[in-house]
Amino acid sequence: MARRLRGSLLESTSGSFLASAQVAKGVSGGDISLRALAIAMPYPNTEGKTSLNVVLEVDGRSLLDRGDGTTLALEIYGYALGSDGGVEDFVSIAPTLDLAKLGSKLKESGLHFCTAFAVPAGSHELRSLVRDKEKGRRGLESIEATVPALDVPGLFLAAPVHG
Numbered sequence: 040m041a042r043r044l045r046g047s048l049l050e051s052t053s054g055s056f057l058a059s060a061q062v063a064k065g066v067s068g069g070d071i072s073l074r075a076l077a078i079a080m081p082y083p084n085t086e087g088k089t090s091l092n093v094v095l096e097v098d099g100r101s102l103l104d105r106g107d108g109t110t111l112a113l114e115i116y117g118y119a120l121g122s123d124g125g126v127e128d129f130v131s132i133a134p135t136l137d138l139a140k141l142g143s144k145l146k147e148s149g150l151h152f153c154t155a156f157a158v159p160a161g162s163h164e165l166r167s168l169v170r171d172k173e174k175g176r177r178g179l180e181s182i183e184a185t186v187p188a189l190d191v192p193g194l195f196l197a198a199p200v201h202g
Contacts, residue, residue, distance in 0.1 A: 071178030072098035075167050079186040080155075088157040089186045091119060095167050097178065099149035103142065105174050111136040112172040119156035120164045127163070128156035133172075160188040 073095060080090040095117065102111070112135045119128040132152070136145070156165070163184050170177040 069178040070101065070104075070176035071169050071171070072101040073167060073169060073178040073180040074098075075165060075180045075182050077165055077182060077184040079184065083189055084157055086157070088159050089189065091156045091158050091163065091165075091184060091186055093117065093154050093156065093165060093167075095152040095154075095169070095180070097150040097152070097169050099145040099147060101178070102150060102169075102171075103138075103146055105171055105176060108173065109138055111138055114168070114170040114172055115152055116168040116170075117152075117154055117156070118166040119158050120166065121158070122162045127158045130154045130156070158186055160186050 076094045076096070078092050080092055083089055095115070105111070113133065115132045115134070117130045118126055121127045136150075138145075152169075156163075163186065165182050165184055167180045168177060
């Protein structure tokens, strides 16, 4: 189940203080390889914000390079920050994966996490964190995305933004 909050970065719980600090600073890298792709969809919600859709690709080999275990408990966090550095939208999810069932598929094709942030037009920084709860391993990614103003009536097609 995903949890959405506004206005604050990752709380430093469950031994994730270092990861929290790295997300706050916009650091990329870590033990788990990530790649984020974003595209702004041209329709505003009732608050006038645009849907900024994101696909986070997690490399399966680096995700599974953790030693033995039958399950993999993850914490996945995503933040959309405005040009002032404030958090505009946030998502978190904490899946536990059964490696006996999913291990070979994860190794072959990785893990894909899809979400959408509701943000106003303008420049945004998208920060992502994937953390292995048991081992403390993590991957961080930060990309820039621009959401166009939707002042023009009619059809609009936005180009994909990727990191």
